Amino acid sequence: MGNDKDFGVVVLISGSGSNLQAIIDARLPISLRAVISNKANAYGLERARQAGIPTEVIDHRDYASRADFDAVLQQHIDHYQPELVVLAGFMRILTDGLVEHYRGRMINIHPSLLPKYRGTNTHARAIEAGDAVAGCSVHWVTPELDAGPVLLQAEVPIHPGDSADTLAARVLEQEHKIYPEAIRRIASGEIRWQQ
Numbered sequence: 001m002g003n004d005k006d007f008g009v010v011v012l013i014s015g016s017g018s019n020l021q022a023i024i025d026a027r028l029p030i031s032l033r034a035v036i037s038n039k040a041n042a043y044g045l046e047r048a049r050q051a052g053i054p055t056e057v058i059d060h061r062d063y064a065s066r067a068d069f070d071a072v073l074q075q076h077i078d079h080y081q082p083e084l085v086v087l088a089g090f091m092r093i094l095t096d097g098l099v100e101h102y103r104g105r106m107i108n109i110h111p112s113l114l115p116k117y118r119g120t121n122t123h124a125r126a127i128e129a130g131d132a133v134a135g136c137s138v139h140w141v142t143p144e145l146d147a148g149p150v151l152l153q154a155e156v157p158i159h160p161g162d163s164a165d166t167l168a169a170r171v172l173e174q175e176h177k178i179y180p181e182a183i184r185r186i187a188s189g190e191i192r193w194q195q
């Protein structure tokens with residue numbers, strides 16, 4: 001668990017974990033205490049193991065309700081006493097209770113220039129709207145989905161002929177830069193929750 005002076009971080013994933021990999025590779029002055037997935041086959045778990053980070057799987061299908069799942073998830077996260085909880089492709093809607101518990105201590109990365117395109121299919125929607133730029137945002141997690149205060153963004157151009165997939169790949173490259181950077185700034189105290 002590291003010593004008391006560590007800036008402890010727990011990362012929640014559901015899938016590939018490429019953002020987790022970027023956070024690992026950035027070698028930040030933080031202690032990555034655990035990676036928790038709601039899916040046993042998430043490739044990000046393998047990335048965590050390779051990096052020597054403890055992993056846990058908590059399958060939401062084993063719980064009767066969202067509240068039951070979140071209660072267990074919270075218990076497991078709190079066991080690691082993290083300063084920050086990082087959602088990195090964690091594909092679950094969280095209950096207000098859990099979000100409130102981590103108010104000012106939980107961040108997410110979203111593949112759009114918030115407040116534009118909350119929710120899913122962000123790239124297709126940006127192309128469909130004829131936007132010239134797309135991007136990604138790191139934001140504090142608050143009860144309203146994808147609506148918490150933004151702390152860092154990056155823009156990319158949308159090229160003629162882009163598909164949702166080509167645009168997603170361009171945006172993902174930027175995600176891998178700004179997510180570690182946002183965590184670095186929070187850990188150093190440069191960025192603070194102010195609400």
Ligand code: GRF
Pocket residue numbers: 013015016017018019020044088089090109110111172175
């Ligand atoms: C990213 O596009 C992120 O913006 C979204 O989920 C995806 C996660 O990708 N929230 P990965 O698992 O980090 O590769």
